[in-house]
Amino acid sequence: MKAVGIILAGGNNNRMGELSRKRAIPAMPVGGSFRCIDFVLSNMSNSHVQTVAVLTQYNSRSLNEHLSSSKWWDFGRKQGGLYLFTPTVTAENSDWYRGTADAMYQNIDFLKNRHEPYVIISSGDCVYKMDYNDLLEFHIAKKADITIACKDMPADADVSRFGVVRMNEDSRITDFEEKPLVAQSNTISTGVYIIRRRQLIEILEKSAEENRFDFVTDVLVRYRNVKRVYGYKLNSYWSNIASVDDYFRTNMDFLKPDVRKYFFREEPKIYSKVDDLPPAKYNMGSDVSNSLIASGCIVNGRVENSVLFKKAFVGKNCVIKNSIILNDAYIGDNTHVENCIVESHGTLRANTFYSGDDAVRIVAENNERYML
Missing domain, CATH: 3.90.550.10 (Spore Coat Polysaccharide Biosynthesis Protein SpsA; Chain A)
Incomplete structure (x- = not known):
């Protein structure tokens, strides 16, 4: 051209x-x-x-x-x-x-x-x-x-x-x-x-x-x-x-x-930098509906009408609804996230509740995940 x-x-x-x-x-x-x-x-x-x-x-x-x-x-x-x-x-x-x-x-x-x-x-x-x-x-x-x-x-x-x-x-x-x-x-x-x-x-x-x-x-x-x-x-x-x-x-x-x-699916394609990540893993107890789950994710809970980016982790008994989980975010067990955008590399502690009631809520928690 x-x-x-x-x-x-x-x-x-x-x-x-x-x-x-x-x-x-x-x-x-x-x-x-x-x-x-x-x-x-x-x-x-x-x-x-x-x-x-x-x-x-x-x-x-x-x-x-x-x-x-x-x-x-x-x-x-x-x-x-x-x-x-x-x-x-x-x-x-x-x-x-x-x-x-x-x-x-x-x-x-x-x-x-x-x-x-x-x-x-x-x-x-x-x-x-x-x-x-x-x-x-x-x-x-x-x-x-x-x-x-x-x-x-x-x-x-x-x-x-x-x-x-x-x-x-x-x-x-x-x-x-x-x-x-x-x-x-x-x-x-x-x-x-x-x-x-x-x-x-x-x-x-x-x-x-x-x-x-x-x-x-x-x-x-x-x-x-x-x-x-x-x-x-x-x-x-x-x-x-x-x-x-x-x-x-x-x-x-x-x-x-x-x-x-x-x-x-339709041509022409959209290209991006490729990461060498394994396919998404769905463990026992996971339940996913109408969602996008990127490579490297591990899902143990329920995900509904949501987008999970690369290497996101969803703990046991979690509920993720109408939310966006950015790269490498960690969602602890028994956590409820609804109408939220969870920032990348963030760590949500177990047994917590996040909800955007009137507007989309940005969740940016910098908790140390390895000390939970």
Whole structure:
């Protein structure tokens, strides 16, 4: 494909609460065995984008470890590869990334040294499948300067935290509002853009001169009536992980047969880093219904409508309902967990009760499991 990929994965999100204190949002576990960034990386690979740059910053250790080898997404090529860029202190600059546009500007040499005519820009915190070749063909056919992948949301969805767009009958975007108080449309930007590489370099350099640092507000919104900006409709599953409720709902969507089939069975596949773990083990007394149980798990109790990530342990006589148990969590005997997200490596003592009554509860217990 004649495009280079850029994945924006460095932002901080306070709406994720305890979940984002030790990891970046793109590193959040999703669907039992994936990380959030796996979806956009797989889309890049499946679309034959050979060169991809991931821009990381906030709590990037877990994400960098996950991306330590590019072979899982088939980027280990002589002509291309997977690049990780974090803020770097130089003689000219010592700033952190001050926004998405600034993050790309600080790595503008990467863009200048490439030969591909187009750039695909995507955020790393969304769960979806997309063939970027279709997006590029649309972009070329419309003779667009910038093309934004858009999604029609349900009428009752809260779109005030997204970029809301309005398009004419030719799919040209006539209005773009970032996080409006009152939305005039239910069509949102999915955070996927395509633009000519040379034009992006010019825009980034001009934005830097004017101390404008955000790609949405300082480029897309500002240039919407100056450049030819078009919207490409995405009609398949798409979810953005921007809050605890979004994260909980997205994982629960994987318990639906159609969503599970779409991501686990249908081509193209979603790829992830593979751990050498044994299959899940179900001991006497276990009872599992409508749940995802990842490899390395040991289940001794009842699990219902829940997602258990890798190496989770469920003790005897436990009840896990409508919950998400993250990697390597230990649930002691006779423990009841309902409507909760149990943080990774956490240890819940035996004979305890956890329940999210009015909202999803995050359980982050750091008890020493070997001294229980």
